[in-house]
Amino acid sequence: MKRIVLSxxxxxxxxxxxxxxxxxxxxxxxxxxxMSPQMSEFYAPxxxxxxxxxxxxxxxxxxxxxxxxxxxxxKWCNSKGEAAGWKVNGDGTMTVNKRAGDIQTKDNFxxxxxxxxxxxxxxxxxxxxxxxxxxxxxxGRYEVQVLDVYENKTYVNGMAGSIYKQSAPLVNPxxxxxxxxxxxxxxxxxxxxxxxxxxxxxxxxxxxxxVLVQNHTMILGNTEYIGFPHYEAHGAGPIVLxxxxxxxxxxxxxxxxxxxx
Ligand code: MG
Numbered sequence: 518m519k520r521i522v523l524s525x526x527x528x529x530x531x532x533x534x535x536x537x538x539x540x541x542x543x544x545x546x547x548x549x550x551x552m553s554p555q556m557s558e559f560y561a562p563x564x565x566x567x568x569x570x571x572x573x574x575x576x577x578x579x580x581x582x583x584x585x586x587x588x589x590x591x592k593w594c595n596s597k598g599e600a601a602g603w604k605v606n607g608d609g610t611m612t613v614n615k616r617a618g619d620i621q622t623k624d625n626f627x628x629x630x631x632x633x634x635x636x637x638x639x640x641x642x643x644x645x646x647x648x649x650x651x652x653x654x655x656x657g658r659y660e661v662q663v664l665d666v667y668e669n670k671t672y673v674n675g676m677a678g679s680i681y682k683q684s685a686p687l688v689n690p691x692x693x694x695x696x697x698x699x700x701x702x703x704x705x706x707x708x709x710x711x712x713x714x715x716x717x718x719x720x721x722x723x724x725x726x727x728v729l730v731q732n733h734t735m736i737l738g739n740t741e742y743i744g745f746p747h748y749e750a751h752g753a754g755p756i757v758l759x760x761x762x763x764x765x766x767x768x769x770x771x772x773x774x775x776x777x778x
Contacts, residue, residue, distance in 0.1 A: 559673055581774040613767050636770075
């Protein structure tokens with residue numbers, strides 16, 4: 518127990534120091550050998566619950582690229598570039614098919630504004646991370662977590678609206694299962710030095726049901742389930758929607774559009 522507490526304290530200090538200063542050239546992330554997933558999961562402070570306002574579903578602005586309008590998955594494919602195998606329901610929504618894996622946009626994006634709506638079933642089962650888990654990966658590598666956290670305890674840096682395993686949401690405005698949640702995500706892509714380290718980190722701002730949950734948050738590196746974020750130089754990338762494989766909690770999406778910035 519003592520060792521776990523010490524490890525968490527060490528990681529907290531490490532992440533804090535990442536956040537407060539730029540990573541020096543040639544920096545290698547610490548060796549994660551011997552680490553468990555639990556060593557990068559934090560339970561406090563718990564973001565306060567906030568009842569979101571009644572923001573209406575927004576339709577796409579005229580200069581947006583509509584990625585999903587409810588009709589088909591023509592703008593999407595699986596990780597091999599084949600047809601996206603999620604279910605288009607005919608009512609403007611689509612639903613994860615866990616056998617089909619993640620889906621991603623055929624197009625790649627740099628800086629953008631992304632609008633996306635998601636909903637878990639009213640009769641959702643499961644708990645912790647196995648309760649409507651999905652995710653929106655920015656440039657295919659930085660996950661904004663999707664999860665039912667209306668009444669579901671989990672580590673705070675794995676809640677909906679978190680940058681998974683990096684930054685907890687400022688508050689928790691999640692709606693009840695069966696109701697639609699809305700993310701508006703503003704993303705600034707990183708730039709890299711010749712040695713592959715960040716010249717400027719990626720930054721993200723997230724509104725969750727119209728409530729600010731990430732305020733120009735610096736992304737530390739790729740989303741990792743175990744260990745520390747790491748990074749490698751990359752260019753434009755797709756929006757990826759995660760199929761987490763939860764057996765009883767198929768998650769649905771609708772009204773997805775993006776504006777290049
Ligand atoms: Mg996820």
